[in-house]
Amino acid sequence: MGENAEPARFLASRFDYIIVGGGTAGSVLAARLSEDATVKVGVLEAGKSRVGDAHVDSPWGISQMLSNPEYDWALETTPQAGTNGRVHHLSGGKMLGGSSGINFMSYCRPSAADIDHWGRGGIQGWTWGELAPYYSKAQCLEHDVSRRDDLGSIKTCLPKWDLPIEPAMIDALNTAAGTVMPSDPWYGNHLGFYKSLSTLDYGTTSEATKQRCPTRSYAASGYLAPVMHRKNLQVLDEATVCRVSLVTEPTKAPRARWVHFWYRGSCHRILATREIILCAGSLHSPHLLELSGIGDPDVLHTAGIPCQVALPDVGNNLREHPMASVTYHLQTPEDILPRGPTSHDRKQNTTACPFSLTGFLPYTALAPADKIEHTIANARSGITDTDTATTRTTTHLLARLQDPESAAVQLIGYPRGLNLGSQSPDRGSYSLLVIGSHPISHGSCHVQSGDPFAMPRIDPGILQESPDVDVLAAGVAFADQVFHSKHLVGRIAERAHPGPSIDFTDPNQAKEFVRQSAVAFNHSIGTCAMGYVVDDRLQVKGVAGLRVVDASVIPLHIDGNPVSTVYALAERASDLIREESRRRLSTL
Numbered sequence: 001m002g003e004n005a006e007p008a009r010f011l012a013s014r015f016d017y018i019i020v021g022g023g024t025a026g027s028v029l030a031a032r033l034s035e036d037a038t039v040k041v042g043v044l045e046a047g048k049s050r051v052g053d054a055h056v057d058s059p060w061g062i063s064q065m066l067s068n069p070e071y072d073w074a075l076e077t078t079p080q081a082g083t084n085g086r087v088h089h090l091s092g093g094k095m096l097g098g099s100s101g102i103n104f105m106s107y108c109r110p111s112a113a114d115i116d117h118w119g120r121g122g123i124q125g126w127t128w129g130e131l132a133p134y135y136s137k138a139q140c141l142e143h144d145v146s147r148r149d150d151l152g153s154i155k156t157c158l159p160k161w162d163l164p165i166e167p168a169m170i171d172a173l174n175t176a177a178g179t180v181m182p183s184d185p186w187y188g189n190h191l192g193f194y195k196s197l198s199t200l201d202y203g204t205t206s207e208a209t210k211q212r213c214p215t216r217s218y219a220a221s222g223y224l225a226p227v228m229h230r231k232n233l234q235v236l237d238e239a240t241v242c243r244v245s246l247v248t249e250p251t252k253a254p255r256a257r258w259v260h261f262w263y264r265g266s267c268h269r270i271l272a273t274r275e276i277i278l279c280a281g282s283l284h285s286p287h288l289l290e291l292s293g294i295g296d297p298d299v300l301h302t303a304g305i306p307c308q309v310a311l312p313d314v315g316n317n318l319r320e321h322p323m324a325s326v327t328y329h330l331q332t333p334e335d336i337l338p339r340g341p342t343s344h345d346r347k348q349n350t351t352a353c354p355f356s357l358t359g360f361l362p363y364t365a366l367a368p369a370d371k372i373e374h375t376i377a378n379a380r381s382g383i384t385d386t387d388t389a390t391t392r393t394t395t396h397l398l399a400r401l402q403d404p405e406s407a408a409v410q411l412i413g414y415p416r417g418l419n420l421g422s423q424s425p426d427r428g429s430y431s432l433l434v435i436g437s438h439p440i441s442h443g444s445c446h447v448q449s450g451d452p453f454a455m456p457r458i459d460p461g462i463l464q465e466s467p468d469v470d471v472l473a474a475g476v477a478f479a480d481q482v483f484h485s486k487h488l489v490g491r492i493a494e495r496a497h498p499g500p501s502i503d504f505t506d507p508n509q510a511k512e513f514v515r516q517s518a519v520a521f522n523h524s525i526g527t528c529a530m531g532y533v534v535d536d537r538l539q540v541k542g543v544a545g546l547r548v549v550d551a552s553v554i555p556l557h558i559d560g561n562p563v564s565t566v567y568a569l570a571e572r573a574s575d576l577i578r579e580e581s582r583r584r585l586s587t588l
């Protein structure tokens with residue numbers, strides 16, 4: 001990027017807004033707030049700028065970044081009882097652009113109902129109707145230039161390659177589920193199977209091949225890089241924020257004023273005259289609130305941190321999408337070699353590639369009515385307290401299992417075994433990944449000590465609730481059955497994973513497989529949830545001048561991959577902040 005702030009200038013500056021975390025949401029806010037040349041915006045990012053980095057830019061570079069501490073926070077959960085005591089790896093992008101720089105680039109919007117359900121706790125202003133324009137504002141839909149509203153910063157396109165097996169796979173999936181290919185799955189209803197969009201930019205021509213080659217389109221390239229020349233925007237990378245300090249005035253709520261951070265071995269503090277905006281992601285934003293003394297007094301006491309503002313819900317409601325997969329060998333490896341327009345795609349795609357097939361199904365398409373009732377009754381019998389917010393959420397999510405319009409699982413086609421960390425991928429296999437869309441299981445992410453470099457204790461409670469296991473097991477059994485579809489005759493050989501001894505028609509074997517093999521899909525949300533930790537303008541309750549804008553404010557999980565929603569909510573948050581700023585100025 002080359003235009004990052006000079007450290008001395010940054011440290012000597014006074015900012016109106018300080019953004020903590022220059023990731024997905026942080027980059028959007030930095031770009032939007034600095035459009036007003038009269039405000040000064042500072043961004044502090046713990047990772048490095050990786051703009052122009054080959055691993056980030058290449059759609060095939062993911063395996064070089066995952067678990068690599070230069071790019072990935074590489075956090076771990078506590079042992080998860082729901083997955084037979086296994087510890088799960090949780091990735092998170094540590095760079096400008098954050099997790100949008102390390103993710104699988106799958107672009108998918110949630111169903112309209114999912115966003116509408118956010119309003120259940122009395123949250124105003126976050127319906128599908130209100131958020132939908134912001135999806136369009138963030139996205140540039142390359143495959144459909146007729147949509148003039150979709151001209152945003154993040155480029156998306158359908159893969160310009162065709163995997164020979166995928167049209168038959170889409171037919172097999174839709175036939176088995178009794179669904180049809182949705183005609184416009186990005187506008188509120190995406191049940192059924194279809195070719196998925198990726199956050200890819202085809203605007204670059206390779207020097208070597210003179211062909212247009214795809215590069216990752218992400219928050220740093222789409223939002224930050226084009227505006228780094230602005231005089232009122234400064235970005236300091238490799239700066240790790242350790243807390244926010246508050247000032248108290250009589251009769252007023254405490255106000256967030258200073259951001260304390262480590263930079264090149266020294267601790268510094270910097271003043272925000274208007275607001276501090278936490279954009280550190282679902283696992284770091286609650287941690288920073290707690291390090292600042294804002295949280296559950298018991299949690300803070302145990303960690304030895306004096307409580308400044310009691311906010312018991314900080315760090316709770318951590319929800320993750322669980323994922324399990326089934327892989328079959330193919331009769332011919334060519335079935336997953338792309339018929340792409342460029343030899344570049346064809347060559348690269350043999351080692352790894354973004355996902356190009358996805359779809360959603362309700363539980364009603366996976367299980368008979370009596371089985372669904374059994375799943376729900378089982379879960380209800382465990383509910384003793386009927387009046388807590390958690391119970392109301394659980395009851396709501398259980399009711400959705402009977403709704404034929406509500407997705408319970410997402411399936412993603414992946415043209416090989418899921419061995420992303422491997423250097424020698426299996427070229428002759430195809431996987432269906434099955435992801436639980438609306439997990440009832442949830443947990444927490446809490447500070448363990450006042451040391452800002454000690455990682456939080458992360459317990460997402462993966463598969464701890466039996467309906468999540470039932471749903472995922474039914475999804476995996478469905479996926480297994482699809483490989484035997486008449487649409488795929490002559491193309492599929494034996495099952496590669498799990499081994500042939502597992503019988504998915506036996507629900508107990510399917511459930512045990514899921515407990516034994518499911519992983520977290522890196523879609524953490526909910527730890528600073530709207531309505532609980534922040535209000536519907538995303539301001540931290542009980543503190544002035546402090547907001548959270550990132551995936552942590554999403555109160556309930558959405559069906560599908562979340563990055564589109566993080567872009568949209570950050571776009572909307574920018575409008576809210578600018579609107580408040582204008583209102584403040586007009587009253588002066």
Ligand SMILES: Cc1cc2nc3c(=O)[nH]c(=O)nc-3n(C[C@H](O)[C@H](O)[C@H](O)COP(=O)(O)OP(=O)(O)OC[C@H]3O[C@@H](n4cnc5c(N)ncnc54)[C@H](O)[C@@H]3O)c2cc1C
Pocket residue numbers: 020021022023024025026044045046047091092093094095096097098099100102103104105106107108239240241242279280281282284288521522523524549550551552560561562563564566
């Ligand atoms: C491996 C992986 C694959 C994924 N695949 C997909 C996908 O295909 N499609 C999809 O839609 N979603 C996907 N996701 C999820 C999606 O990318 C995230 O939900 C989204 O990017 C989160 O945005 P955010 O702004 O909340 O956090 P982030 O983008 O993670 O930003 C947080 C930023 O804060 C910085 N930070 C943290 N702590 C501090 C601190 N103390 N001081 C300063 N800076 C700090 C971080 O370094 C980071 O840059 C994936 C995620 C991962 C990790």
